[in-house]
Amino acid sequence: MKIASWNVNSVKVRLPHLVAFLEDAKPDVLCLQETKCLADEFPRLELAALGYRVETLGQRAYNGVALLSREPARDIVCGLPGFADEQARYLEASFGAAAGEVRVASAYIPNGNPVGPDNSTGDLSDKFTYKLAWMERLVGHARELLRREIPFVLAGDYNVCPTDEDVYDPPAWRDDALCRIETRSRFRALIHLGLTDAYRAFHPEPHRYTFWDYQAGRWNRDEGLRIDHLLLSPQAADRVAACEIDKGPRGKERASDHTPIWCELAV
Protein backbone atom coordinates (compact mmCIF):
# COMPACT_ATOMS: atom_id res chain seq x y z
CA MET A 1 0.00 0.00 0.00
CA LYS A 2 1.49 3.30 -1.14
CA ILE A 3 0.59 6.25 1.10
CA ALA A 4 1.50 9.80 0.10
CA SER A 5 1.10 13.25 1.64
CA TRP A 6 1.10 16.66 -0.02
CA ASN A 7 0.31 20.20 1.05
CA VAL A 8 -1.17 21.44 -2.24
CA ASN A 9 -1.82 25.08 -1.20
CA SER A 10 -5.27 25.22 -2.89
CA VAL A 11 -6.64 22.06 -4.49
CA LYS A 12 -8.43 24.08 -7.18
CA VAL A 13 -5.33 25.88 -8.40
CA ARG A 14 -3.23 22.72 -8.15
CA LEU A 15 -5.72 20.36 -9.79
CA PRO A 16 -3.62 19.81 -12.96
CA HIS A 17 -0.55 18.97 -10.86
CA LEU A 18 -2.66 16.79 -8.56
CA VAL A 19 -4.02 14.81 -11.51
CA ALA A 20 -0.49 14.39 -12.91
CA PHE A 21 0.83 13.18 -9.55
CA LEU A 22 -1.96 10.62 -9.15
CA GLU A 23 -1.37 9.32 -12.69
CA ASP A 24 2.39 9.20 -12.17
CA ALA A 25 2.80 8.02 -8.57
CA LYS A 26 -0.43 6.00 -8.32
CA PRO A 27 -0.72 6.14 -4.51
CA ASP A 28 -3.36 3.99 -2.84
CA VAL A 29 -3.99 6.81 -0.37
CA LEU A 30 -3.08 10.48 -0.77
CA CYS A 31 -3.33 12.83 2.21
CA LEU A 32 -3.83 16.47 1.24
CA GLN A 33 -3.43 19.61 3.30
CA GLU A 34 -4.28 23.26 2.68
CA THR A 35 -6.99 22.35 0.19
CA LYS A 36 -8.57 25.76 0.91
CA CYS A 37 -12.02 24.77 -0.28
CA LEU A 38 -15.37 23.73 1.12
CA ALA A 39 -16.37 20.07 0.78
CA ASP A 40 -19.09 21.00 -1.75
CA GLU A 41 -16.52 22.72 -3.99
CA PHE A 42 -13.94 19.91 -4.01
CA PRO A 43 -13.09 18.83 -7.60
CA ARG A 44 -14.48 15.31 -7.12
CA LEU A 45 -15.42 14.54 -10.72
CA GLU A 46 -11.90 15.00 -12.05
CA LEU A 47 -10.55 12.71 -9.33
CA ALA A 48 -13.32 10.12 -9.72
CA ALA A 49 -12.33 9.91 -13.40
CA LEU A 50 -8.93 8.66 -12.20
CA GLY A 51 -10.54 6.14 -9.87
CA TYR A 52 -10.08 8.11 -6.65
CA ARG A 53 -12.63 8.63 -3.91
CA VAL A 54 -12.56 11.77 -1.79
CA GLU A 55 -13.11 12.34 1.91
CA THR A 56 -12.54 15.90 3.05
CA LEU A 57 -12.86 18.24 5.98
CA GLY A 58 -13.08 21.58 4.24
CA GLN A 59 -13.01 25.23 5.15
CA ARG A 60 -13.32 28.47 3.23
CA ALA A 61 -10.02 30.12 2.16
CA TYR A 62 -7.75 28.54 4.78
CA ASN A 63 -6.67 25.09 5.96
CA GLY A 64 -8.68 22.07 4.75
CA VAL A 65 -7.57 18.43 4.62
CA ALA A 66 -8.55 15.45 2.47
CA LEU A 67 -7.98 11.74 1.97
CA LEU A 68 -8.00 10.49 -1.64
CA SER A 69 -8.08 6.73 -2.09
CA ARG A 70 -8.69 3.95 -4.59
CA GLU A 71 -10.69 1.94 -2.04
CA PRO A 72 -13.39 3.37 0.21
CA ALA A 73 -12.42 4.92 3.51
CA ARG A 74 -13.93 3.40 6.66
CA ASP A 75 -14.45 4.67 10.20
CA ILE A 76 -13.82 8.29 9.26
CA VAL A 77 -12.90 10.74 12.01
CA CYS A 78 -13.24 14.47 11.22
CA GLY A 79 -11.14 16.71 13.42
CA LEU A 80 -8.51 15.82 16.00
CA PRO A 81 -10.39 13.82 18.66
CA GLY A 82 -10.76 15.63 21.95
CA PHE A 83 -9.67 18.99 20.56
CA ALA A 84 -12.36 21.60 19.92
CA ASP A 85 -11.00 23.20 16.75
CA GLU A 86 -12.63 25.77 14.49
CA GLN A 87 -9.97 25.07 11.87
CA ALA A 88 -10.10 22.12 9.42
CA ARG A 89 -6.81 20.40 10.16
CA TYR A 90 -7.33 16.67 10.74
CA LEU A 91 -8.98 13.75 9.00
CA GLU A 92 -8.45 10.07 9.77
CA ALA A 93 -9.78 6.84 8.27
CA SER A 94 -9.04 3.16 7.73
CA PHE A 95 -8.06 1.56 4.42
CA GLY A 96 -7.42 -2.00 3.32
CA ALA A 97 -9.06 -5.16 4.59
CA ALA A 98 -8.39 -7.57 7.44
CA ALA A 99 -4.64 -8.12 7.97
CA GLY A 100 -3.93 -5.38 5.44
CA GLU A 101 -5.82 -2.72 7.37
CA VAL A 102 -4.00 0.58 7.84
CA ARG A 103 -5.28 3.66 9.66
CA VAL A 104 -4.20 6.89 7.96
CA ALA A 105 -4.43 10.50 9.14
CA SER A 106 -4.02 13.67 7.10
CA ALA A 107 -2.86 16.36 9.51
CA TYR A 108 -2.14 20.04 9.02
CA ILE A 109 -0.40 21.18 12.19
CA PRO A 110 -0.66 24.94 12.85
CA ASN A 111 2.22 27.11 11.64
CA GLY A 112 2.46 28.97 14.94
CA ASN A 113 4.14 32.17 13.72
CA PRO A 114 4.71 34.72 15.02
CA VAL A 115 5.95 33.07 18.21
CA GLY A 116 5.70 36.26 20.25
CA PRO A 117 5.81 37.84 22.71
CA ASP A 118 3.07 39.85 21.03
CA ASN A 119 2.30 42.26 23.90
CA SER A 120 3.78 43.87 26.95
CA THR A 121 3.13 40.83 29.14
CA GLY A 122 5.90 38.91 27.44
CA ASP A 123 3.60 35.94 26.78
CA LEU A 124 3.93 33.67 23.79
CA SER A 125 1.48 34.51 21.00
CA ASP A 126 -1.96 32.93 20.75
CA LYS A 127 -0.87 31.34 17.46
CA PHE A 128 2.13 29.64 19.03
CA THR A 129 0.27 28.41 22.11
CA TYR A 130 -2.48 27.06 19.80
CA LYS A 131 0.19 25.15 17.87
CA LEU A 132 1.67 23.66 21.04
CA ALA A 133 -1.75 22.69 22.42
CA TRP A 134 -2.64 21.09 19.07
CA MET A 135 0.57 19.06 19.09
CA GLU A 136 0.03 17.96 22.68
CA ARG A 137 -3.43 16.65 21.80
CA LEU A 138 -1.93 14.84 18.78
CA VAL A 139 0.54 13.13 21.12
CA GLY A 140 -2.36 12.06 23.33
CA HIS A 141 -4.34 10.81 20.35
CA ALA A 142 -1.35 8.89 18.99
CA ARG A 143 -1.09 7.19 22.39
CA GLU A 144 -4.74 6.18 22.06
CA LEU A 145 -4.17 4.81 18.54
CA LEU A 146 -1.18 2.78 19.71
CA ARG A 147 -3.41 0.86 22.13
CA ARG A 148 -5.25 -0.60 19.13
CA GLU A 149 -2.04 -2.28 17.95
CA ILE A 150 -2.88 -1.82 14.28
CA PRO A 151 -0.61 -0.22 11.67
CA PHE A 152 -1.14 3.53 11.33
CA VAL A 153 0.45 6.44 9.52
CA LEU A 154 0.22 10.00 10.80
CA ALA A 155 0.88 11.93 7.59
CA GLY A 156 0.92 15.60 6.88
CA ASP A 157 2.37 19.06 7.05
CA TYR A 158 3.70 19.13 10.60
CA ASN A 159 5.16 22.63 10.33
CA VAL A 160 8.08 21.17 12.30
CA CYS A 161 11.74 20.94 11.33
CA PRO A 162 12.74 18.08 13.68
CA THR A 163 16.45 19.02 13.76
CA ASP A 164 18.84 21.60 12.32
CA GLU A 165 19.70 19.07 9.61
CA ASP A 166 16.19 19.68 8.25
CA VAL A 167 16.82 23.42 7.72
CA TYR A 168 18.89 25.16 5.04
CA ASP A 169 19.96 27.95 7.42
CA PRO A 170 19.51 26.92 11.07
CA PRO A 171 20.70 30.19 12.66
CA ALA A 172 18.23 32.21 10.59
CA TRP A 173 15.36 29.88 11.58
CA ARG A 174 16.30 29.27 15.22
CA ASP A 175 13.48 31.38 16.70
CA ASP A 176 10.86 30.48 14.10
CA ALA A 177 7.82 28.50 15.30
CA LEU A 178 8.85 25.62 12.98
CA CYS A 179 12.20 25.23 14.76
CA ARG A 180 11.65 26.38 18.32
CA ILE A 181 12.63 23.98 21.08
CA GLU A 182 9.03 23.83 22.36
CA THR A 183 7.91 22.67 18.91
CA ARG A 184 10.70 20.14 18.50
CA SER A 185 10.11 18.71 21.98
CA ARG A 186 6.48 17.96 21.09
CA PHE A 187 7.54 16.31 17.84
CA ARG A 188 10.05 14.23 19.80
CA ALA A 189 7.24 13.24 22.17
CA LEU A 190 5.60 11.54 19.18
CA ILE A 191 8.86 9.77 18.34
CA HIS A 192 9.32 8.75 21.97
CA LEU A 193 5.92 7.04 21.91
CA GLY A 194 7.54 4.63 19.46
CA LEU A 195 6.62 6.26 16.14
CA THR A 196 9.10 6.15 13.25
CA ASP A 197 10.00 9.11 11.03
CA ALA A 198 9.69 7.11 7.81
CA TYR A 199 11.92 9.34 5.70
CA ARG A 200 14.76 9.25 8.21
CA ALA A 201 14.49 5.46 8.45
CA PHE A 202 15.73 5.28 4.86
CA HIS A 203 17.61 8.56 4.40
CA PRO A 204 20.05 9.69 7.11
CA GLU A 205 21.60 12.36 4.88
CA PRO A 206 21.00 15.98 5.94
CA HIS A 207 19.37 18.72 3.89
CA ARG A 208 16.53 16.85 2.25
CA TYR A 209 13.49 19.10 2.02
CA THR A 210 9.76 18.98 1.32
CA PHE A 211 9.09 22.75 1.31
CA TRP A 212 10.77 25.68 -0.41
CA ASP A 213 9.44 29.21 0.12
CA TYR A 214 8.14 31.00 -2.96
CA GLN A 215 10.32 33.99 -2.15
CA ALA A 216 13.96 34.73 -2.80
CA GLY A 217 14.62 31.91 -5.24
CA ARG A 218 14.60 29.31 -2.49
CA TRP A 219 13.64 26.48 -4.84
CA ASN A 220 16.39 27.28 -7.37
CA ARG A 221 18.96 27.43 -4.55
CA ASP A 222 17.59 24.28 -2.87
CA GLU A 223 17.11 26.27 0.33
CA GLY A 224 14.21 24.48 1.96
CA LEU A 225 12.78 22.83 5.05
CA ARG A 226 11.77 19.25 5.84
CA ILE A 227 8.38 19.81 7.47
CA ASP A 228 6.13 17.19 5.82
CA HIS A 229 6.40 13.85 7.58
CA LEU A 230 5.06 10.30 7.65
CA LEU A 231 5.13 8.98 11.20
CA LEU A 232 4.63 5.23 11.42
CA SER A 233 3.29 3.12 14.25
CA PRO A 234 5.48 0.12 15.18
CA GLN A 235 3.21 -2.20 13.20
CA ALA A 236 3.49 0.08 10.16
CA ALA A 237 7.26 0.51 10.58
CA ASP A 238 7.61 -3.28 10.50
CA ARG A 239 6.06 -3.24 7.04
CA VAL A 240 7.63 -0.14 5.46
CA ALA A 241 9.63 -0.92 2.33
CA ALA A 242 10.45 2.56 1.00
CA CYS A 243 9.99 6.26 1.63
CA GLU A 244 10.81 9.05 -0.83
CA ILE A 245 10.32 12.75 -1.42
CA ASP A 246 9.09 13.40 -4.97
CA LYS A 247 10.59 16.75 -5.96
CA GLY A 248 8.97 16.69 -9.40
CA PRO A 249 5.80 18.63 -8.59
CA ARG A 250 7.72 21.47 -6.89
CA GLY A 251 9.65 22.19 -10.09
CA LYS A 252 6.58 22.79 -12.25
CA GLU A 253 5.03 26.09 -13.26
CA ARG A 254 2.56 27.41 -10.70
CA ALA A 255 3.63 24.80 -8.15
CA SER A 256 2.68 24.42 -4.52
CA ASP A 257 5.47 25.49 -2.15
CA HIS A 258 5.44 21.90 -0.81
CA THR A 259 6.20 18.67 -2.67
CA PRO A 260 4.80 15.17 -2.01
CA ILE A 261 6.34 12.55 0.27
CA TRP A 262 5.30 8.89 0.11
CA CYS A 263 5.98 5.51 1.67
CA GLU A 264 5.27 1.94 0.63
CA LEU A 265 3.91 -0.53 3.18
CA ALA A 266 4.04 -4.28 2.50
CA VAL A 267 0.53 -5.43 3.39
Added chain:
DNA sequence: ATGTCGCGTGAAACGCGA
Protein backbone atom coordinates in the same frame (compact mmCIF):
# COMPACT_ATOMS: atom_id res chain seq x y z
C1' DA B 1 16.15 42.14 -2.40
C1' DT B 2 11.23 44.43 2.29
C1' DG B 3 12.03 39.42 -3.07
C1' DT B 4 5.85 35.16 -3.68
C1' DC B 5 1.60 32.92 -3.58
C1' DG B 6 -3.78 32.07 -2.80
C1' DC B 7 -7.97 33.83 -1.11
C1' DG B 8 -11.82 37.14 -0.05
C1' DT B 9 -13.61 41.47 -0.78
C1' DG B 10 -15.60 43.74 -4.36
C1' DA B 11 -14.38 45.56 -8.66
C1' DA B 12 -8.30 47.58 -7.78
C1' DA B 13 -5.62 47.00 -4.50
C1' DC B 14 -5.27 45.47 0.13
C1' DG B 15 -5.18 42.43 4.39
C1' DC B 16 -4.37 37.99 5.95
C1' DG B 17 -1.94 33.61 6.37
C1' DA B 18 1.94 31.15 5.10
